[in-house]
Amino acid sequence: MAEPALSETDVDAAGLAVRLRAVIKTYDSGVTALGPLDLDIAKGEFVSLLGPSGCGKSTALRLIAGLAAPSAGTVDVSHRASKADGRHPIGFVFQEPTLMPWASVRDNVRLPLKLAHVTVKEAGRRIDEALAQVGLAEFADAYPRELSGGMKMRVSLARALVTDPDILLLDEPFAALDEITRFRLNNDLLELWRKLHKTVIFVTHSVFESVYLSQRVIVMTARPGRLAREFRVTTSEPRSEQFRTSAEYAAHCREVSGALAPSYSGQRGA
């Protein structure tokens, strides 16, 4: 599989974490899923990609992760100089928890380190740290089936964090959770972002989630996914539950919803 083209120095010099230029993704079936798309994401930024189902936002995430190659255009991702010690520049959280059912929570979080041949002692320390960050320290020896949906997502998040990545890619991670759990995980994610200074790219189809979480909301069109509009959500940080019920939040949501409406108008059954 082709690696995305990396011109790390350029991207790094511009203070960018990710840069997409004229990226197009066409599937073998001939369907164009994405693009052309231009996108700059600054280091440390929290960006949401918002759009209807099938608009290619997950595809964009997979391209950034290097899990798929663009059909045209370039994907640049800033890489740290050292990839040693099992540090991996990208952490990925899927829509489903995507845990190995045969392995305990600890061993699931251990996976990226095991694949990078990190020593058992060092891995143990980092696993404990990652589990503590997501508040699951006492569930290390449980098996995935013994956990609730929200806890499974936390394990998935811990696994993404254990390599201490610069960029966190989240693909509708909380879509299947109940509202209360989702709100809690939203707050925990914001706190992690403030504390760990990661770049976060968050794919969602919820206007409310995107406005609540991100500094910048990128609204995409229906297939093929392109940039429709983007919004900056500026408010007094840190955000909390008060923000969720404020008039300011409601105004932002209304504005973003308005921009999203045309993306849905052409869709059947939406």
Add this chain to the structure above:
Amino acid sequence: MSSLQNIGRMLLPVVVLAVGLALWELVVRVNDIQPYVLPSPYVVFQTLVSDWTVLSESLGVTLLTTLEGFIAAAVGGIALALLFNQSKWLEYSLFPYAVILQVTPVIAIAPLLLIYLPQQTAVIVCAWIVGFFPVLSNTTLGLNSVDRNLAGLFQLYGASRLQTLRYLKMPAALPYILGGLRIAGGLSLIGAVVAEIAAGSAGSGSGLAFRIAESGYRLNIPRMFAALLLLSVAGIVIYGLLALGSHLVLRRWHESALGKEN
């Protein structure tokens, strides 16, 4: 309600067995049927005890053949599936022949094998032929049933082929492999029996199937029944052991090994 159901599940087969045996005994006694026509269950049991030396020795021979055939089937089936998984070309080249080997009745192959191979080897090969296919096809199915996102995750973290096989594909395939082994255990016994009957050799080193054939020629019908009973019990025990082993391996995580309330 559920505990009553449980007791019923355990008790009913035993009741059916007891009623069946009693009827059988009754029919034989009332009609005064001779043992060389139809022995009563009591006579069969008596023969089992009195002929135990001969029968147990034969049981040992058959079980050893079955075990060897089963191990060959397990190792061969899993190894072949792993090879197929690593190389599509190998799979395309060889898989049809695995199917052919499976669909050709083993009882028709056995006489040929006996011509070209030493008898003991031929018997084991028969047990292997019958047993290996379910292991192969189940393992292949399991290796191809890996969660797509998990595979993506392994790719993201730059896992090598060997790492992906060891940490992802093998554990994901394990429930399927164990299912295949459970089928292969019973089939190995069938393969061994078929080959023994085809071989038909006499002497001290002959298995239970041969005892059945031999007793048939001698009209020693009670011994036929006794040997058959032993074969049946052997099959049940093999299946039970494999099912137990499978349950113990999977009980922490796989749906099939979890209770309903979980």
